[in-house]
Amino acid sequence: MIGKYxxxxxxxxxLAVLLVAPVGYVFWRTFExxxxxxxxxxxxxxxxxxxx
Amino acid sequence: xxxNAGTISAAPKSRRSIAAGLSIGLSTLYLSLVVLLPLAALSxxxxxxxxxxxxxxxAAFRLTLGISVVVALVNAVxxxxxxxSLVRDRFVGQGFVNALVDLPFxxxxxxxxxxxxxLYGPRSPVGINAAFTRWGLLLALLFVTLPFVVRTVQPVLFxxxxxxxxxAASLGAGRFTTFKRIILPSILPAILSGVAxxxxxxxxxxxxxxxxxxxxxxxxxxxxxxxxxxLESGDPGGAAAVSVVILLISFGVLLxxxxxxxxxxxHDR
Numbered sequence: 001m002i003g004k005y006x007x008x009x010x011x012x013x014x015l016a017v018l019l020v021a022p023v024g025y026v027f028w029r030t031f032e033x034x035x036x037x038x039x040x041x042x043x044x045x046x047x048x049x050x051x052x
Numbered sequence: 053x054x055x056n057a058g059t060i061s062a063a064p065k066s067r068r069s070i071a072a073g074l075s076i077g078l079s080t081l082y083l084s085l086v087v088l089l090p091l092a093a094l095s096x097x098x099x100x101x102x103x104x105x106x107x108x109x110x111a112a113f114r115l116t117l118g119i120s121v122v123v124a125l126v127n128a129v130x131x132x133x134x135x136x137s138l139v140r141d142r143f144v145g146q147g148f149v150n151a152l153v154d155l156p157f158x159x160x161x162x163x164x165x166x167x168x169x170x171l172y173g174p175r176s177p178v179g180i181n182a183a184f185t186r187w188g189l190l191l192a193l194l195f196v197t198l199p200f201v202v203r204t205v206q207p208v209l210f211x212x213x214x215x216x217x218x219x220a221a222s223l224g225a226g227r228f229t230t231f232k233r234i235i236l237p238s239i240l241p242a243i244l245s246g247v248a249x250x251x252x253x254x255x256x257x258x259x260x261x262x263x264x265x266x267x268x269x270x271x272x273x274x275x276x277x278x279x280x281x282x283l284e285s286g287d288p289g290g291a292a293a294v295s296v297v298i299l300l301i302s303f304g305v306l307l308x309x310x311x312x313x314x315x316x317x318x319h320d321r
Contacts, residue, residue: 003227004141011137014130018195019155022171029170
């Protein structure tokens, strides 16, 4: 039983450190001042041309 | 009548052989156009082999191969553990975690590098600065290679017959013995397939490492970045030569892992 929880802790911890925390932090940094600045950044003429 | 019967049975057979021939021909043509011809062109353009044997080049080779082996080994353990948790365990948010595993495939690799640099870089909010170090390089490569072992082991674990494990347990085998003697031999070929894919990806990775590694010669410069540096400094022949050498080494390692996988599969039967 302890082994099951230890394995779950290891697996989820590994994913959290490697994947969730960095991606989540970038999301937070993107939207920390609201949706407006993020929207402005992705709708500049240059960004629009490149995303087409 | 007998001759007619012979003709009737021969017709589907010849059609089958035509279909098989066409299939092989198309596969070979596709492989040639997409993989073999570009590789042949690369080998043909390769000159200035000295570029591969400069002290800087050798350091890049050693670092790339060494760190790729470490990445493959970490993936073998962590990937198997994650696959096990996704198949054999039950917890809240399991579907979300399962979908999350594919995220490194969806993200452009340069974004992966940027993401890691944001959290584990000079302005890290958690006080960990792995930028321009080999730890940063390791993190970036672990990030981009995460799904390989998970996705190769997961279906095998899912299809594994649990009766054998129950039989082993009823005969007094502990959890570790059951894993070692019953489960591991069945999933080892899948682990090795994932390890081979992770190794190959780690050897060739550029986007994720170019930002976080800092590309310091003799310290954090990997072969892909070294090749890019050669191209930038106007030495396409040297870049091609270095590429051919790393290609041959990687191909040799992949063949060895493939051979090991076949040996494990044969001895499992």
